[in-house]
Amino acid sequence: MQIVIQDIIQSLEDTQNVSDNELYLLISNSSNDVNLELYNHADKVRRLNYGTDVYIRGLIEFSNICQNDCYYCGIRKSNSNVDRYFLSKQQILECCELGYQLGYRTFVLQSGESSLYSDIEICDIVYSIKEKYPECAITLSIGEKPRESYQEYYKSGAERYLLRHETANNQHYNRLHPASMSLDYRKQCLFNLKDIGYQVGSGFMVGSPYQTVENLIEDLRFLQELQPDMIGIGTYITHKDTPFKNFSTGSLDLTLKMISILRLMFPYALIPSTTALGTISPIGRELGLKAGANVVMPNLSPTMVRKKYQLYDNKICTGEEAGECKECLKKRIESVGYKIVSSRGDVKSH
Ligand code: 5AD
Ligand code: FES
Numbered sequence: 001m002q003i004v005i006q007d008i009i010q011s012l013e014d015t016q017n018v019s020d021n022e023l024y025l026l027i028s029n030s031s032n033d034v035n036l037e038l039y040n041h042a043d044k045v046r047r048l049n050y051g052t053d054v055y056i057r058g059l060i061e062f063s064n065i066c067q068n069d070c071y072y073c074g075i076r077k078s079n080s081n082v083d084r085y086f087l088s089k090q091q092i093l094e095c096c097e098l099g100y101q102l103g104y105r106t107f108v109l110q111s112g113e114s115s116l117y118s119d120i121e122i123c124d125i126v127y128s129i130k131e132k133y134p135e136c137a138i139t140l141s142i143g144e145k146p147r148e149s150y151q152e153y154y155k156s157g158a159e160r161y162l163l164r165h166e167t168a169n170n171q172h173y174n175r176l177h178p179a180s181m182s183l184d185y186r187k188q189c190l191f192n193l194k195d196i197g198y199q200v201g202s203g204f205m206v207g208s209p210y211q212t213v214e215n216l217i218e219d220l221r222f223l224q225e226l227q228p229d230m231i232g233i234g235t236y237i238t239h240k241d242t243p244f245k246n247f248s249t250g251s252l253d254l255t256l257k258m259i260s261i262l263r264l265m266f267p268y269a270l271i272p273s274t275t276a277l278g279t280i281s282p283i284g285r286e287l288g289l290k291a292g293a294n295v296v297m298p299n300l301s302p303t304m305v306r307k308k309y310q311l312y313d314n315k316i317c318t319g320e321e322a323g324e325c326k327e328c329l330k331k332r333i334e335s336v337g338y339k340i341v342s343s344r345g346d347v348k349s350h
Helices: 002-015 020-028 032-050 089-102 119-132 147-156 170-176 183-196 213-226 252-265 275-280 284-290 322-335
Strands: 053-056 058-063 106-111 137-141 160-162 199-202 339-341
Touching (some): 002 032, 020 213, 020 252, 032 252, 053 322, 089 106, 089 119, 089 322, 106 119, 119 137, 119 147, 147 183, 170 183, 183 199, 183 213, 199 213, 213 252, 252 275, 284 322, 322 339
Parallel strands (some): 053 339, 058 106, 106 137, 160 199
């Protein structure tokens, strides 16, 4: 049996693909030896493509106002315990200035999904950042929008977009989201973004309520179809003020395993070691890097709003300053044998 699993890992490395049955065996196997072997193969492929480089993205959570009501998310519109905020253009530019001084060359503007900022305002913010820091990349992560809006943001200078598909299975999607949301539309948004020319990031949560191994395989198959440049996955973490408050947090090992499988399937991809990993384990982000991730996204938001952007309970880094996170991560990354590089960190050609 052990031999078979090792063959599967090897063939995933050699061909970037294996059958659904083989993926099933790999994902559902929980032996420590198999996990370690998988991480080693993923790390080898990561080093072949990206050496020991880790790219940093400065994350600016510019508003927690959200019109969606995803059952898993702490800033869903029905959560009346959230103290809602939004940053002005001036405040966003100040985050970028601080980030630029700290060495960031990518800014990720993330918010809940809302029409609080008009397309014109978003474009103005993007354009102003780009004007001031022409060598920096701007990533938007502001949810589902009409194709025309995506097109306008792109024209203003946004080059990358993050929109996780969350789960590629329709029934599962409908158990995680209210009927007003649809997986088909979300997928359409992703294909629109690609078509416009963005570097696109998608991804899913690991261990979300009702998720099966089959669902995870469907996530991988959808990503094969989309061929994203960036793939963000994180462990599902319970939030006390959501309808899913009684479901437990997902598993660290399974998340690490999925990172390794993604690295083998998408050798070129930019894969972050996410804050969610750092939240469920004190060395979660280090383990994520060792399992094949090559990006970290430290928080650049003003410290006074960080606690208000709680997608899940106990999120880390909500009391720290941007400079502290940068230093902390630098040490963590070096402790596992990688190094931060201060460049835009574009995707290698697929
Ligand atoms: N646990 C983990 N990740 C979550 N996200 C939202 N809520 C949670 C949660 N409770 C993730 C979603 C979203 C991203 C910004 O954060 O995948 O796309
Ligand atoms: Fe924020 Fe370590 S990354 S304190």
